[in-house]
Amino acid sequence: MTLRLTDVEADALRRRAEYERRSMQDVAKQAVREYVENHSRQDLLSSVLDEQLPRYAEALERLGK
Template identity: 45%
Template sequence: MAMTLRLSKEQTEALRRKAEEEGRSMQEVALTAVDQYVRARPERIRTIVADIMATDAELLDRLSR
């Protein structure tokens, strides 16, 4: 599926530099970043929920009664 991704000048230059450093295309670098973000998101959410549950355990216990 094709899509248009609008980047700022700074983002474009950072992506171009990273692609050149790695000897890959800008598209390959961007796709890798998207894949990593999508894979890591569920784990980040679990970590955040666990932190909230630990921090607010007493409050959550009282609310569950």
């Protein structure tokens, strides 16, 4: 896989890697892992809410009054 960054993105990644005393590759790989993990959790939560919320809609409406 090849990752093409703009000059601005590459510079920001380079600065961050230097700040953390890590390689640019390590910082980029961690960012990808965090992105996938965070979005996977959000997708799972959305899926559960879509399936379960209608089941409890009447009770939730009553609680909101």
